[in-house]
Amino acid sequence: MRSESSLSPLFVLIWTPLVGAMVTLSLSPFDFWPAGIFSCAFYAHLLCTCSARQGLWRGWLYGVGLFGSGVSWIYVSIHVHGNASLPLAAALTAVFCAALALFHALFAWTYVKFVRPLPGGMLVGFPALWVLFEWLREWAFTGFPWLYLGYAHVETSISGWAPITGVLGLSFICAISGTCLFLAWRSRKPISCTTYAVVLVTLWGGGAILKPTQWVGQANERPITIGMVQPNVPQEHKWDPKWYNPILQQLRIATDGLLGHDIVIWPESAIPNYFQRAQDFIAPIELRAEAAGTTLITGAPFRTPGSTAYFNGIAAVGSGTGTYFKQRLVPFGEYVPLEAQLRGLIDFFDLPMSSFSSGPDGQKPLTAGPYRIAPFICYEIVYGSLVAESAHNAEIFVTISNDSWFGDSIGPWQHLQIAQMRGRENGRYVLRATNNGISAIIDHQGRIVKRTEQFVETTLSGEAEAMLGNTPFSRFGNKPMVIACFVSLFLMWLMYLGFWRDG
Numbered sequence: 001m002r003s004e005s006s007l008s009p010l011f012v013l014i015w016t017p018l019v020g021a022m023v024t025l026s027l028s029p030f031d032f033w034p035a036g037i038f039s040c041a042f043y044a045h046l047l048c049t050c051s052a053r054q055g056l057w058r059g060w061l062y063g064v065g066l067f068g069s070g071v072s073w074i075y076v077s078i079h080v081h082g083n084a085s086l087p088l089a090a091a092l093t094a095v096f097c098a099a100l101a102l103f104h105a106l107f108a109w110t111y112v113k114f115v116r117p118l119p120g121g122m123l124v125g126f127p128a129l130w131v132l133f134e135w136l137r138e139w140a141f142t143g144f145p146w147l148y149l150g151y152a153h154v155e156t157s158i159s160g161w162a163p164i165t166g167v168l169g170l171s172f173i174c175a176i177s178g179t180c181l182f183l184a185w186r187s188r189k190p191i192s193c194t195t196y197a198v199v200l201v202t203l204w205g206g207g208a209i210l211k212p213t214q215w216v217g218q219a220n221e222r223p224i225t226i227g228m229v230q231p232n233v234p235q236e237h238k239w240d241p242k243w244y245n246p247i248l249q250q251l252r253i254a255t256d257g258l259l260g261h262d263i264v265i266w267p268e269s270a271i272p273n274y275f276q277r278a279q280d281f282i283a284p285i286e287l288r289a290e291a292a293g294t295t296l297i298t299g300a301p302f303r304t305p306g307s308t309a310y311f312n313g314i315a316a317v318g319s320g321t322g323t324y325f326k327q328r329l330v331p332f333g334e335y336v337p338l339e340a341q342l343r344g345l346i347d348f349f350d351l352p353m354s355s356f357s358s359g360p361d362g363q364k365p366l367t368a369g370p371y372r373i374a375p376f377i378c379y380e381i382v383y384g385s386l387v388a389e390s391a392h393n394a395e396i397f398v399t400i401s402n403d404s405w406f407g408d409s410i411g412p413w414q415h416l417q418i419a420q421m422r423g424r425e426n427g428r429y430v431l432r433a434t435n436n437g438i439s440a441i442i443d444h445q446g447r448i449v450k451r452t453e454q455f456v457e458t459t460l461s462g463e464a465e466a467m468l469g470n471t472p473f474s475r476f477g478n479k480p481m482v483i484a485c486f487v488s489l490f491l492m493w494l495m496y497l498g499f500w501r502d503g
Helices: 009-026 034-046 052-070 074-081 086-115 121-142 149-153 157-187 190-210 241-256 275-291 378-382 384-391 411-426 472-476 479-502
Strands: 224-230 263-265 295-303 310-318 323-325 366-368 371-377 396-401 429-434 440-442 448-451 458-464
Touching (some): 009 052, 034 052, 086 121, 149 157, 157 384, 157 479, 241 275, 295 366, 378 384, 384 411, 384 472, 411 448, 440 458, 448 458
Parallel strands (some): 396 429
Antiparallel strands (some): 295 310
16 A cells, blocks of 8 residues: 555546445455455545545545446446437446445545544444445435445355344444554554454454354244246347237246246246236136145236326235235336436336336235245345345245346346345345346355356246244344444544543
8 A cells, every 4th residue: 555645646546446346346246355345445545644625536436436337237227228329328327326426425525524533533433434324325315225345245254243233234344344454554563453453353253153143943844845937038028019928928838837836936027017907817827826835926017996006016826915016116217206307308218117106115925825925026125124124024035126127247146145135134035036037045044045047048946944033133124233333433522522622
């Protein structure tokens, strides 16, 4: 690392986005998890003596590198499926990433101006503030809780903390690990380095000790047999009327080979028609599924009778019951902000099925025989608090998605890793069925038991366990971690006032 005083503007301009991009390298599919920790160490270095104004600029550059590398896959949706020209798609993607980078600009400015001067401001204040800004991204402006530091550690030793603290706790450990590395490098004093080593050993060793802990138990001795259909329907065929019957025929044939499994799952919007209008197709399959003791779970659009509102939904039929309407919608994909002004400007603002309404809170779980299932549609699985609330009333999680919007990008891999973390946090099996991959069975420890390849028409068969009980995280969600970070900053502020008065 170079001395802060020697950092030229050109060096900052080039280096800072690369430091931000290191977080993406730590996540799936690259999975080089130390990169996220080193990113925090370098970031702390960049902010260690700069002014608040410089911090604002450097934080924004860091965010540009992070989001520009980590969520650039939205370009595929805009250009390939939204038919925007290459320059326009690139410009819209750049604007989106630049806007998200403002979160890091505000983080860096707040840290430099208010947190860095506090006692322990870098060691504890930096990671505490980092967690609060990740939490902010879960709900501000409808939320975009993506690219959290902690997701890289769904299977490392610190994942033992996940059932207690959630992914935010793992982000805290990553960030404090980075600040410890930087402070040890800057100090080079044996006593200081020993202190930082103790912090790291306590957090990482504690996670390793906690990792085997079984927070939940099995509901019964017999595993549940699972089947999934991955139809791999091209996005350009999905809503084309001439492909409607071939898609239904494909689903029917694939499902016939899976009847007899306890649960069979189709992906998001597997039926390219309103659920109510597709009863001529669904009813016969429902009867065969019930006769075979199978619960069929499928995604489909729903329209409420006598209303113009329609929903992105999921239903259980056969030996199961229940419907669920998606609560957390994707901007532009499922609804268009400023609809009156944007509709018609470009195809991206007129994508098929992009006028959904949000489903109500407090919806009941689906049932599959004696088991209760918490359903999540696509993007909803990234909301840790939403998933934790549903864990109280369900033994299994099902998430359905259509990641073909993002092509052969890193987006679907990140999405799968997030689903793994939800299973680890809540001690639940996660059954993930997608249109074109990656479909997977994830166990209650967040490990992938079985998965499909991408971009192939296939089925997946396997087993899962219904789990009883709740982890600390599923009971309390993010609240303890968020409160702990606020309290830490408050106590440091009180200490700072005391030192200032003594001076």
